Amino acid sequence: MAFGEVYGALESRAIDAQENPYNVISSSKFYEVQKFLSVTNHVYTSNIxxxxxxxxxxxxxxxxxxxxxxxxxxxxxxxxxxxxxxxxTRKEIEAKGMKINEVPLQAIASMRQAVQPVSDKFMATFDPAIVSLYKAELQKASSAK
Incomplete structure (x- = not known):
């Protein structure tokens, strides 16, 4: 679906949800047509x-x-x-009525386990040295929180 159609699709209930960072939810005013937001922290996008x-x-x-x-x-x-x-921005969209749900760590672990075969499939297409470096850096970043 084209991004420009998401608001209308949420409003008409053609789609149940969308996935974006808080700033996109706010600037797109998705809080007007989407009541709930579940925080999964499944993506981290860095600027390099x-x-x-x-x-x-x-x-x-x-x-x-x-x-x-x-x-x-x-x-x-x-x-x-x-x-x-x-x-x-999270506080702003919550103040505008969006109900924010912190997904429990056990549920996140279950989701990770469910998608592990997909991750393994795609990781197998990359140079093993790059995958090892990626995993090591991800582990460092996770423990730095």
């Missing part, structure tokens, strides 16, 4: 900074260090800014 190896290799070690430190600082700022903005 990339540079080409060709560009990186042209930098001096001092410049590389400066950029690395600046990127780490910017990343920490971005995460805090996004968490604060998300919490603010």
């Amino acid at each position: 900074l990339l540079v080409s190896k060709k560009f990186w290799d042209k930098l001096s070690p001092t410049e590389q260090k400066i950029l690395t430190e600046a990127a780490r600082e910017a990343g920490a700022y971005e995460r805090k800014f996004n968490r604060d903005a998300s919490e603010k």
